Amino acid sequence: MLPRLFQAFLVLSPPSALACKCTYQSLCWPNADVFASLATRLSQPLTYPRPPESACYPINDQSGDCAEIQAGSLNATWRADQIGSMQSINFETYIDTNRSVIEACYLNTTLGAPCEQGSVPVVGVDARTTQDVIEAVIFAGTNNLKVVIKNTGHDYLGRSTARGSFLIWTHNMKDITYDDDFSPSGAPPGDTYEAITLGAGVQWHEAYSAANEHNRILVGGLTHGGSVGAAGGWILGGGHSALSPSYGLGVDNVLQFTIVTSDGEHLTVSSYSHPDLFWALRGGGGGTFGVVTSVTYRTHLSVPAVAAVFSANTTNSSTMAKMLGEYARMSPALVDQGWGGYGTNSQGSFQFLHVAPNASLASANDSYASFFDFARSLSEDGLDVQAAYTQSYSTYYEWYQTWFSTGEPVGPGMNILLGSRLLPRVVVEVNYTHVGETLANLGIWTQWVLVAGGAVSKVDPEATGLNPAWRTALAELVTAVEWPEGSTIADINDQHTALTQKVSVLEGLAPGSGAYLNEASPDEDNWQWTFFGSHYDRLKEIKGRYDAAGMFVVAKGVGSEDWDKEQICPA
Numbered sequence: 001m002l003p004r005l006f007q008a009f010l011v012l013s014p015p016s017a018l019a020c021k022c023t024y025q026s027l028c029w030p031n032a033d034v035f036a037s038l039a040t041r042l043s044q045p046l047t048y049p050r051p052p053e054s055a056c057y058p059i060n061d062q063s064g065d066c067a068e069i070q071a072g073s074l075n076a077t078w079r080a081d082q083i084g085s086m087q088s089i090n091f092e093t094y095i096d097t098n099r100s101v102i103e104a105c106y107l108n109t110t111l112g113a114p115c116e117q118g119s120v121p122v123v124g125v126d127a128r129t130t131q132d133v134i135e136a137v138i139f140a141g142t143n144n145l146k147v148v149i150k151n152t153g154h155d156y157l158g159r160s161t162a163r164g165s166f167l168i169w170t171h172n173m174k175d176i177t178y179d180d181d182f183s184p185s186g187a188p189p190g191d192t193y194e195a196i197t198l199g200a201g202v203q204w205h206e207a208y209s210a211a212n213e214h215n216r217i218l219v220g221g222l223t224h225g226g227s228v229g230a231a232g233g234w235i236l237g238g239g240h241s242a243l244s245p246s247y248g249l250g251v252d253n254v255l256q257f258t259i260v261t262s263d264g265e266h267l268t269v270s271s272y273s274h275p276d277l278f279w280a281l282r283g284g285g286g287g288t289f290g291v292v293t294s295v296t297y298r299t300h301l302s303v304p305a306v307a308a309v310f311s312a313n314t315t316n317s318s319t320m321a322k323m324l325g326e327y328a329r330m331s332p333a334l335v336d337q338g339w340g341g342y343g344t345n346s347q348g349s350f351q352f353l354h355v356a357p358n359a360s361l362a363s364a365n366d367s368y369a370s371f372f373d374f375a376r377s378l379s380e381d382g383l384d385v386q387a388a389y390t391q392s393y394s395t396y397y398e399w400y401q402t403w404f405s406t407g408e409p410v411g412p413g414m415n416i417l418l419g420s421r422l423l424p425r426v427v428v429e430v431n432y433t434h435v436g437e438t439l440a441n442l443g444i445w446t447q448w449v450l451v452a453g454g455a456v457s458k459v460d461p462e463a464t465g466l467n468p469a470w471r472t473a474l475a476e477l478v479t480a481v482e483w484p485e486g487s488t489i490a491d492i493n494d495q496h497t498a499l500t501q502k503v504s505v506l507e508g509l510a511p512g513s514g515a516y517l518n519e520a521s522p523d524e525d526n527w528q529w530t531f532f533g534s535h536y537d538r539l540k541e542i543k544g545r546y547d548a549a550g551m552f553v554v555a556k557g558v559g560s561e562d563w564d565k566e567q568i569c570p571a
């Protein structure tokens with residue numbers, strides 16, 4: 001044990017990009033008095049996150065309401081409300097860098113393992129105000145703490161949690177303001193928008209509902225229950241939507257951010273104010289440049305919408321390949337007409353749900369008739385078409401409510417990893433048959449996320465920090481692996497290997513095409529190129545300008561190559 005005086009010296013040492021960050025149980029970790037002093041400056045008491053499953057332990061004398069945890073476990077909205085929860089439970093688990101130690105807190109208590117803290121941060125600030133965020137950032141800087149920013153915990157690379165870290169939880173920053181004459185900071189007179197400003201913790205279902213009250217719609221994430229954050233990792237990573245072929249990606253619809261940078265400054269960032277940071281925040285990734293406290297989006301007039309719905313099964317893989325090839329063939333024309341949405345190919349079935357704002361039923365029928373006819377013609381080859389229709393809705397919001405306001409996405413509460421590739425339009429146009437065959441043969445669960453092309457491809461690739469590959473893409477192809485709770489490290493390693501193999505199949509379709517950093521494999525080697533493309537060097541330079549101390553570093557985020565695998569010590 002070091003003398004108290006020396007510990008105090010360590011605590012007060014100025015942070016340096018060359019120093020390891022301080023984690024829980026290190027000698028440098030602030031003592032209770034130091035934390036108590038922070039608490040006096042916050043609007044809420046300090047919080048001490050635990051894995052939610054800890055309520056079920058000790059098994060014979062449970063510390064909390066285990067039945068509530070079991071009931072909520074697969075519910076994304078419930079998970080987002082739990083400070084210690086990640087949507088993908090594998091990120092609550094800790095596996096050391098040598099992959100020899102696993103620490104978790106399993107919901108299934110019959111596995112016989114103890115409940116451990118794993119990768120859940122040990123203490124945090126439940127930020128409700130900008131001042132809370134400023135205090136947390138200054139405290140973390142003064143004490144050189146390992147920091148994580150968490151909003152909803154949806155991150156697919158686990159970037160919103162870290163073992164032994166100090167948490168800044170933005171989930172309860174729920175302010176929403178509508179302004180029909182919004183002018184970005186520094187804008188010339190007349191540069192105004194019908195805009196909505198969302199606090200860092202607002203989730204998409206809340207944002208859509210607020211916009212609808214003003215007869216407006218938003219480009220936003222779409223998932224059952226609308227639990228993804230509208231002003232955190234989604235927008236910082238790019239933000240796709242079924243509306244993107246009509247109105248662009250999330251980053252194409254942002255007017256302004258407010259952000260607390262690592263020196264504790266609260267900046268207003270727009271095209272006219274800190275334009276370099278505005279560029280970087282639109283695609284440079286979450287947890288990297290500072291703590292965003294609000295995002296202002298342009299809104300769009302609420303309009304009628306038409307959906308196209310399809311579902312079919314076959315046990316014949318060549319029939320599946322033909323159908324997917326035809327689906328690929330028609331996709332470029334669809335996005336050009338503003339159609340977007342989601343297709344899923346899983347174990348002999350294929351479904352899609354598409355939507356187009358402001359389309360007529362007649363034009364929708366024109367757009368889909370040839371595909372529906374083609375699919376029905378495959379009945380002789382063993383295709384069973386269960387649904388193939390178009391349907392109109394009085395508003396896009398009505399469509400959203402019908403399909404997404406209830407139910408739960410598949411994935412939250414499970415051990416899951418994704419891998420993905422952006423599919424260039426030219427690849428589909430040149431060889432859609434090959435695309436269909438590849439996807440049919442890939443195996444379980446592949447998603448065809450039709451959220452690029454159209455308006456996305458009309459934006460100058462240099463206008464935002466986003467990977468330029470998005471501007472020539474037609475869709476995002478996503479695959480996944482999963483494993484049961486209690487799996488051994490060896491079994492988990494096997495799933496990582498399987499994921500890398502699946503991603504290499506997608507990469508084979510479009511070598512060097514890149515991936516969406518929010519829905520990607522944590523095992524990407526060439527991640528600087530794959531996630532950021534030719535924008536990486538500029539993003540890193542801007543990060544250096546606004547986060548010289550390296551406070552905000554996440555796995556495979558900008559600048560993370562300068563740190564070790566756990567982003568604690570310099571590499």
Ligand SMILES: Cc1cc2nc3c(=O)[nH]c(=O)nc-3n(C[C@H](O)[C@H](O)[C@H](O)COP(=O)(O)OP(=O)(O)OC[C@H]3O[C@@H](n4cnc5c(N)ncnc54)[C@H](O)[C@@H]3O)c2cc1C
Pocket residue numbers: 076087148149150151152153154155156159160170200220221222223227228229230231232233234235236237238239240241285286287288290291292293409411412518519554
């Ligand atoms: C069920 C599900 C559905 C999804 N649907 C979509 C979709 O329709 N479209 C789409 O594009 N993506 C979708 N995603 C992916 C989603 O965009 C990412 O998971 C995204 O990272 C979520 O951001 P979050 O802030 O909600 O989550 P978190 O996990 O809380 O945060 C994600 C990252 O952003 C950082 N971060 C969060 N808040 C802030 C902040 N205020 N300031 C700075 N950094 C911050 C975190 O540190 C972390 O690195 C989905 C994911 C899931 C699990």
